[in-house]
Amino acid sequence: xxxxxxxxxxxxxxxxxxxxxxxxxxxxxxxxxxxxxxxxxxxxxxxxxxxxxxxxxxxxxxxxxxxxxxxxxxxxxxxxxxxxxxxxxxxxxxxxxxxxxxxxxxxxxxxxxxxxxxxxxxxxxxxxxxxxxxxxxxxxxxxxxxxxxxxxxxxxxxxxxxxxxxxxxxxxxxxxxxxxxxxxxxxxxxxxxxxxxxxxxxxxxxxxxxxxxxxxxxxxxxxxxxxxxxxxxxxxxxxxxxxxxxxxxxxxxxxxxxxxxxxxxxxxxxxxxxxxxxxxxxxxxxxxxxxxxxxxxxxxxxxxxxxxxxxxxxxxxxxxxxxxxxxxxxxxxxxx
Numbered sequence: 001x002x003x004x005x006x007x008x009x010x011x012x013x014x015x016x017x018x019x020x021x022x023x024x025x026x027x028x029x030x031x032x033x034x035x036x037x038x039x040x041x042x043x044x045x046x047x048x049x050x051x052x053x054x055x056x057x058x059x060x061x062x063x064x065x066x067x068x069x070x071x072x073x074x075x076x077x078x079x080x081x082x083x084x085x086x087x088x089x090x091x092x093x094x095x096x097x098x099x100x101x102x103x104x105x106x107x108x109x110x111x112x113x114x115x116x117x118x119x120x121x122x123x124x125x126x127x128x129x130x131x132x133x134x135x136x137x138x139x140x141x142x143x144x145x146x147x148x149x150x151x152x153x154x155x156x157x158x159x160x161x162x163x164x165x166x167x168x169x170x171x172x173x174x175x176x177x178x179x180x181x182x183x184x185x186x187x188x189x190x191x192x193x194x195x196x197x198x199x200x201x202x203x204x205x206x207x208x209x210x211x212x213x214x215x216x217x218x219x220x221x222x223x224x225x226x227x228x229x230x231x232x233x234x235x236x237x238x239x240x241x242x243x244x245x246x247x248x249x250x251x252x253x254x255x256x257x258x259x260x261x262x263x264x265x266x267x268x269x270x271x272x273x274x275x276x277x278x279x280x281x282x283x284x285x286x287x288x289x290x291x292x293x294x295x296x297x298x299x300x301x302x303x304x305x306x307x308x309x310x311x312x313x314x315x316x317x318x319x320x321x322x323x324x325x326x327x328x329x330x331x332x333x334x335x336x
Contacts, residue, residue, distance in 0.1 A: 041062055052280050052281050064120065064123060068153060071116040072116045110173050117157045124147045
């Protein structure tokens with residue numbers, strides 16, 4: 001993300017062009033929107049079930065992604081924003097009108113970003129609790145794997161990854177709002193994260209593989225925070241849209257706490273994909289590729305052309321949004 005004014009969310013991809021203001025949620029459009037969500041979710045679940053040969057896996061993956069997006073939708077609704085939600089080839093997405101999003105403060109937009117991972121964490125905690133309570137029941141493994149998926153989904157969305165994650169968008173807005181001296185104190189607090197890692201490692205007695213994963217996440221988090229602090233413009237802190245230091249610290253503490261709980265759940269649960277799921281996925285993809293290459297060359301060429309066209313359209317939309325955000329950014333700076 002080039003500046004902190006992003007307007008779309010995703011769980012596993014699916015960035016979308018902002019919807020025009022008033023395009024959803026009015027009159028008969030409401031039912032059409034709900035029908036589109038249902039159809040896209042059904043097609044997504046069907047595709048997942050065909051890839052992994054498991055309706056159970058497809059069902060809770062779809063529910064998990066939908067619950068994550070529900071957090072974004074709830075925040076948008078509370079702020080009076082129109083919204084659109086759906087499922088794409090690699091995940092779920094939510095979009096809101098660009099013009100209205102630009103009018104919100106960094107704090108309000110940060111709530112929009114972080115409420116999705118918060119919903120993933122809530123669902124992960126519920127699944128983990130159900131798995132712990134069902135110690136002797138056959139469905140225990142399914143609950144724990146669902147908890148693992150939601151914990152990893154929440155953690156990956158919280159890690160600062162520019163505009164590829166909700167956490168990245170929040171961190172960009174955070175550093176765009178804080179003064180340089182406040183940023184320095186905040187970066188000093190990041191040193192607490194390794195201590196949290198040490199406590200978590202001691203409490204859970206992790207093996208070397210999971211310990212290495214935690215170390216990678218902590219290093220990624222610290223380095224990303226440092227990089228973002230060097231990219232922001234100090235003049236942005238004077239913008240009327242900037243969040244206060246108190247708001248920023250509270251949201252950051254919430255983000256770190258959610259990340260820690262997610263990683264704890266992920267460390268205590270089996271990985272969401274079993275060996276059988278992986279085998280089914282490889283076999284299914286091999287059959288699909290074989291069919292496209294050997295039996296339907298024309299279809300393969302058409303799909304490749306469609307992919308190229310979609311990529312070109314995505315790049316064009318990103319450039320248009322970048323120009324719009326840049327122009328709005330200059331207008332805001334002139335007004336302030």
